[in-house]
Amino acid sequence: MSHPLRIDSDSSKHPVRVVLIEDDADLRRVVQLTLQFGAAWIVETAPDGPAGIETVKRVRPDIVLVDLMMPGMDGYEVCRRLISDATTARIPIVLLTARQNLDPERVRESGARGVITKPFDLDALAPAIMRLCQETTR
Amino acid sequence: MIATKQLPVEVLQELTNEFAAGLAARAAVMREAIDEIVRGPSSDAAHRLRLTAHALAGTAGAFGASELVPHAERLESLGREWQQGNGSATKASVTDAWRALDLLTSAVAIVTARLRIR
Numbered sequence: 001m002s003h004p005l006r007i008d009s010d011s012s013k014h015p016v017r018v019v020l021i022e023d024d025a026d027l028r029r030v031v032q033l034t035l036q037f038g039a040a041w042i043v044e045t046a047p048d049g050p051a052g053i054e055t056v057k058r059v060r061p062d063i064v065l066v067d068l069m070m071p072g073m074d075g076y077e078v079c080r081r082l083i084s085d086a087t088t089a090r091i092p093i094v095l096l097t098a099r100q101n102l103d104p105e106r107v108r109e110s111g112a113r114g115v116i117t118k119p120f121d122l123d124a125l126a127p128a129i130m131r132l133c134q135e136t137t138r
Numbered sequence: 139m140i141a142t143k144q145l146p147v148e149v150l151q152e153l154t155n156e157f158a159a160g161l162a163a164r165a166a167v168m169r170e171a172i173d174e175i176v177r178g179p180s181s182d183a184a185h186r187l188r189l190t191a192h193a194l195a196g197t198a199g200a201f202g203a204s205e206l207v208p209h210a211e212r213l214e215s216l217g218r219e220w221q222q223g224n225g226s227a228t229k230a231s232v233t234d235a236w237r238a239l240d241l242l243t244s245a246v247a248i249v250t251a252r253l254r255i256r
Contacts, residue, residue, distance in 0.1 A: 023193065024193040024196065024197050026153070026156060026157040026160060026197050026201070027193075027196065027197040027200060029153055029156075030145075030150075030153045030157075030200055030201070031200075033145055033149060033153065034145055037143060037144075037145050037146065037149070038143050038144065038145065039143075067196075069189070069192050071185075071189055096196075097196070098192055098193075098195045098196030118195075118196035118197070118199060118200070119196065119197075119198065119199015119200050119204065119207070120199070120200065122145070122200055123144055
């Protein structure tokens with residue numbers, strides 16, 4: 001499904017709003033601050049799938065970043081629930097994962113725009129997210 | 139192309155210090171999980187080992203602690219293997235896990251010292 005992203009590369013016109021769902025507190029904070037300081041994005045965070053879904057419904061962000069492997073509800077299930085809900089179905093989702101041996105078919109079926117593999121270069125994170133979201137909306 | 143700036147050095151250092159301060163606790167969670175499996179099969183402990191090691195493998199690189207990653211990945215792999223075996227472990231795989239944890243612990247000591255004086 002193509003979604004006309006209202007993301008502007010000039011974040012002063014329309015700051016990109018992101019919800020980051022990540023269970024690791026250290027990574028959650030460094031990614032949040034990197035995107036806030038580095039790209040002037042507005043980043044809300046949640047430590048697990050259920051809290052993340054609630055945050056997405058409340059914030060209606062431009063992008064959702066989801067860790068794939070979390071205790072309880074994993075990233076695939078978060079994707080499934082967001083995409084099956086009409087109020088959140090069109091929000092692009094990017095998966096974050098340390099898994100090198102991802103199943104591309106499962107990622108495709110998840111409806112996510114793509115995957116960023118950890119460890120990632122913090123300075124390159126925002127451009128990588130934008131690239132994934134924009135590539136799939138052409 | 140999106141314009142990006144680097145995190146201020148003092149902010150990154152504070153985050154790095156917090157990460158370094160938590161490394162011993164992460165290692166302790168993995169040690170307890172292995173101990174529990176040595177006492178008897180435990181899918182919960184295997185899952186805990188897998189998740190803790192996985193989180194560390196994913197996070198360490200962001201803080202410049204990439205030498206922790208291979209040991210964390212080995213422990214994650216063993217945790218997955220044990221979880222698939224309903225929480226039971228062979229003697230050889232337990233030995234392998236202790237070795238990986240010892241290597242990880244040694245690397246943690248080096249990384250912690252390095253990150254805190256950066």
